[in-house]
Amino acid sequence: MTEYFLKTPIDEEIITKLKVGDIIYLSGTVFTARDEAHMELLKHGDIPGFDMTGLGLYHCGPVMQQENGKWNIISAGPTTSFRMETLEPAFLDKFKVKLIIGKGGMGPLTLESLKKHNVVYVSFTGGAGALAAKGLGKVKAVYYLEELGMPEAVWVFEAKDFGPLIVSMDSKGHSLYDDVNSKTRENLERLLKE
Amino acid sequence: MLDEKMLIARLIKGMRDGAIELPADVTSKLKDAYSKETGDIPKMQFKAILDNIKLAHDEGLPLCQDTGIQVFFIKAGYDFPYLNDIHKAIPVAIEKATMEIPLRPNTVDPFTGKNPKNNLGHNMPAVTVELVEGDSATIHILPKGGGSENMSALWMLTPTQGFKSLKKKVLEHIQFAAGKPCPPTILGIGVGGGADMAMKLAKKALLRPLDCTNSNEEIAAMEKEILDAVNELGVGPMGLGGKTTALAVNIEYTSRHPATFPTALVVQCWCNRRAIIKIDKNGVMT
DSSP: OOEEEEESSOOHHHHHHOOTTOEEEEEEEEEEOOHHHHHHHHHHOOBTTBOOTTOEEEOOOOEEEEETTEEEEEEOOOOBGGGGTTTHHHHHHHOOOSEEEEBSOOOHHHHHHHHHHTOEEEEOOTTOHHHHHHHHOEEEEEESHHHHOTTTSEEEEEEEEEEEEEEEEOTTSOBHHHHHHHHHHHHHHHHHHO | OOOHHHHHHHHHHHHHHHHHOOOHHHHHHHHHHHHHOOSHHHHHHHHHHHHHHHHHHHHTOOSSSOOOEEEEEEEEETTOTTHHHHHHHHHHHHHHHHHHTTOOOOOOOTTTOOOOSSSOOTTOSEEEEEEESSSOEEEEEEEEOHHHHTTOEEEEOOTTTHHHHHHHHHHHHHHHHTTTTOSSEEEEEEEEEOHHHHHHHHHHGGGSOTTOOOSSHHHHHHHHHHHHHHHHTOOOGGGSOOSOSEEEEEEEEEEEOTTOOEEEEEEEOSOOOOEEEEEOTTOOBO
16 A cells, blocks of 8 residues: 555556555646536537646536635535446547546446556545545636536646545556455355355 | 524524534444444545544535435424424525535436526425424434435335345345445335335434434344344445444334335435424424
8 A cells, every 4th residue: 555646647657556555645637527527528529728638537516606706615525436437438538537536436347448548546535525625625617517507517626635545446457346346245145144 | 483584594504504514423433433444445434534524514514515405304293383484484495505505506307407506496395294293393404415315225025024035135235335325324224104105214214313223122123133234244434345334224114014015225325414403382493
């Protein structure tokens, strides 16, 4: 278990080094995208003037509040990543993000795509919205707010030591969720026999 | 007399407390779970959870960005005179609370996905009224998140299989749910009635503090048996492996038709937010 303090844009080399169980604190540009935003970004192909290369993609629908024309992050924990499972491979084909941040893990389609594009999936504690808001720092921009509404919009944040983020699916095909799943399946079978 | 403005303010305070403060019984269980874990990863999850509870309290921020659907359970005496006032005040309070706290606008049209941005909509707000003896009322506010609600289930079990079958279904389901409902969870289980009553009882079971078991000792023993087995699964906090998968199992029941065994499960995330407002016959609120 190694601790890393990373800054965006994240290098390919560091991603290769990251292993399941490593801890990351992330600084730099992180943007949110849930189901609707994935669909919208795939439909449009890009956001003019917004380069996603090396950035963190965050599965999150935050609570935001506007004060004197300025947006503040109120609470911004991760959403269930599995909802994006079927969309993520196409997303990674198109957008060169290096880190996916979410909760609950993703499936075989994403795991394969992480390998193909040298990307890692990291977990942040679900429900820890106030703690996440602190780490995500400031709002840099927002896209699709009118079309998609607050939770589904693409919010761009300037994060500072956002974490702890646990590497739970690395770029070599190893998933901590698969490990846990095998163990809980064994435990279930044993419990049902008792 | 119950003052309309004060009632709205009290309801907003209830929703604010619900979004920001975790009840003491929940925090206490989370602290116990933190001390029990030995692995680095589950320990880190519980630390983040406890840090988050403190930060939300200190800074007055919602614990979780999913501030839920505002669910109200009202238990009112037959002689309680203000049900009509409460009925009118709740939607007004929800709309204001959405702006002021703020809450995430979470109600969307099921088909068009359109979001009115005020946490209201067709057949909303979600209010259940139960009439009982007496002249006072208790309002429970349960902000219910989507990730945990997605893991709800209803099984129409074979009556001869009974509890054995119920336990098997719950264990299989929690293994399948893994990290999705933000474990450690609270499992509300409703048994009997019909499909609808079982579901309602399961959700109502979540209102019970985690340090209280069912008053029927046999049912309390079933709650413990399921809780112990669920924790032996090893799903752990956030599904990353560990010793605590659920903080409590609360069962509520009613009679069933002899040919049926309706069993409902409503899963609540660790962020088991609840608020209570009491109003007496003179309109005094606590």
